[in-house]
Amino acid sequence: MNFSKFFSRQARKPSGLFGRLISSQIFEKGNAELNDLMFEALGRCDDERILEIGFGPGKLIQEIADRSDPAMIEGIDFSKPMLDIAAKKNRIHIQNGKVRLHLGDFDTAPFDGKGFDKIFTVNTVYFWKNPESTVSRISGLLRPGGRIFIGLHEKKEMEKLPLDRDVFQYYSMEELKELLWVHGSFTDIEIRSKPGKKRISYCAVGTRPEA
Numbered sequence: 001m002n003f004s005k006f007f008s009r010q011a012r013k014p015s016g017l018f019g020r021l022i023s024s025q026i027f028e029k030g031n032a033e034l035n036d037l038m039f040e041a042l043g044r045c046d047d048e049r050i051l052e053i054g055f056g057p058g059k060l061i062q063e064i065a066d067r068s069d070p071a072m073i074e075g076i077d078f079s080k081p082m083l084d085i086a087a088k089k090n091r092i093h094i095q096n097g098k099v100r101l102h103l104g105d106f107d108t109a110p111f112d113g114k115g116f117d118k119i120f121t122v123n124t125v126y127f128w129k130n131p132e133s134t135v136s137r138i139s140g141l142l143r144p145g146g147r148i149f150i151g152l153h154e155k156k157e158m159e160k161l162p163l164d165r166d167v168f169q170y171y172s173m174e175e176l177k178e179l180l181w182v183h184g185s186f187t188d189i190e191i192r193s194k195p196g197k198k199r200i201s202y203c204a205v206g207t208r209p210e211a
Contacts, residue, residue, distance in 0.1 A: 008164035012127045013079050014056075020081040027056045033196040034122055034203075035060045038151045041192055041203045045070045048117035051141070052076075053106045054124035058086025061101075065093040074116075076102040076109055107134055111141050118142075120149035125176070126158070126168045132183040139184035142208040148186060150176065150204045157199045173202060180206045 014023035038060060042050075045068040055061055055075035065073055073093075077083055083103045093099040102109060107130070119138050128134045138148055155170040171179070173191045180186040186206030194201045 004162050005164045005167070008167035011163075012167055014081050015079065016081075019079060020085070024057045024082065024085050028059060031056070031059075031122055033194065034151045034153070034201040035063070037192065037194040037201045037203050038120060038122055038149060039063055040194075041149055041205060042118060042120060044068050045073070045118065047071050049115065050074070051111070051116045051119045053119065053121040053138075055086050055101065056082050056122075058082075058089045058101070060120075060122065061086065061099060062090050062093065065090065065098045070098060072100060073098060074100045074102065074111075076104055076106050076111075078103065078105050107137065115143040115146075116141055117146050118149065119146070120151070122151040123153075125150055125152050125171060128169070131169070131179055135179055135184040139186065139208055144208060144210045146208050148180065148184070148204075148206045148208075150180075152176070152202055152204070153199055154202060173204070176204050180204065185209060 010018055010023050042064065045064055047070065049071050050073045052061055052075040055077050058075065061073050061075050064070065075086065080103060083101060087094065087101055090099045090101065119142060125131065142148065152171065155172040158168065158170040177189050180189055184206065187209055189204065189206040192203045192205060
């Protein structure tokens with residue numbers, strides 16, 4: 001297996017010592033600018049039920065819990081090393097009942113009927129095996145008027161990176177907006193952006209209709 005394929009698979013699902021020691025550091029640094037944009041887009045989350053899909057090292061969950069007083073922040077990730085790191089980082093918030101972390105696959109996890117106010121994810125949309133189904137499920141888990149937040153980098157920028165296209169699926173902003181509209185019935189879709197040192201960070205925000 002060449003390094004591009006190995007690294008791409010680790011980016012999707014960190015495992016082993018590489019996942020625990022290397023991937024976690026790459027995510028912390030590599031996602032910093034995108035996490036800043038997501039943090040701004042999410043705003044205060046007081047009294048809200050929130051879910052992060054693919055929380056990685058758990059840095060963004062920690063920052064939200066530090067700043068806001070949510071009813072509950074839940075997170076799901078199918079990487080055991082990431083769960084261990086995120087649980088340690090959020091230990092106090094977990095003990096205080098503000099954060100709950102799950103090991104598993106979002107597409108099959110038993111979240112039905114939760115009625116989340118916000119569902120967000122950072123740099124995971126590239127790995128969704130059935131994005132139409134995943135977007136539909138997100139819509140179904142949000143309360144009417146709830147919002148989705150997807151953080152990512154644009155297709156043209158991602159194509160410049162030495163990543164395995166069998167692992168990564170890239171999106172232009174128009175393709176992402178169409179995915180949210182057609183398969184999630186999201187409305188008021190907007191794309192927020194923030195320039196970074198190497199590339200622009202993007203956050204797609206959509207609202208589940210009230211009725």
